[in-house]
Amino acid sequence: MPELPDVEGFRRLFADRAAGQRVERAHAPAPDVLRNTTPQGLGRALRHRRFARPRRHGKWLLTPTQDGATVVWHFGMTGSLRWATDEPPHAHDRLVLHLGSGELRLRMMRKLGGMWLLRQGEDPAVVTGPLGPDALAITKAELRAALTGRGVLKSALLAQERVAGPGNLVADEVCWRARVHPRRGLASLTDDEHGRVHGALRGVLADAVPEGRVPPRQDWLTGVRDDAEPVCPRCRTALDHGDVAGRSTWWCPAEQRLD
């Protein structure tokens, strides 16, 4: 589930429900999702602390406490952040923070993500690794710089150290909306194509963020890629698919040409 739009949804949930709240208790039903601490360490860092305003960079959620440690969250492919007030525990709830008014739950089927703890003042990059400009606010000049060098377009869009935020679905939507083939070499992209990719990235995210996901609309690739015989929502040509950058990829062979 989580690409930038999903994680931005989690950030907003956190801002609405958890910011300003005091942690009463931390519970880790799956302690292996605590990546650089233990249940005891987590409890010591969070108990009786209040959360401050959450931040997001790419697919990373950063939730500092007031004058204390910062919790860093990554959701892998299947994670989500939930707010629960009176719901029974779920088998995939890996971490539960009890706040005064409810519970914050990290629900994650495959344990590919997790939670890290940063000491006050510690650089988040220790955990996140280098991240490019956040895709939600990236300028055209920044994107052009990110799409420089060797490699192909989709790989570059997925490389978080170039642009932080796009995942497999966003990358496909952006290439399709911009009418650029995902396998196009970076060096071959024209200035016009840079502009189209930038506009498509901004547009896809502007539409997806309010939904908290890449919406499976019929006029998006996401809405048709699971059809038995998916066609381009614009021109009705049968979509092509294959592996690009090691990920399952869909494109319109009529509108996104390699030549």
Add this chain to the structure above:
DNA sequence: CTTTATGTTGCGGG
């Protein structure tokens, strides 16, 4: 049983 899944990392090779 096999394949696939919206992510990241580490490794070998070009």
Add this chain to the structure above:
DNA sequence: ACCCGCAACATAAA
């Protein structure tokens, strides 16, 4: 130094 492909991680569903 940079980039690619691939396996691995963990788990469920088709």
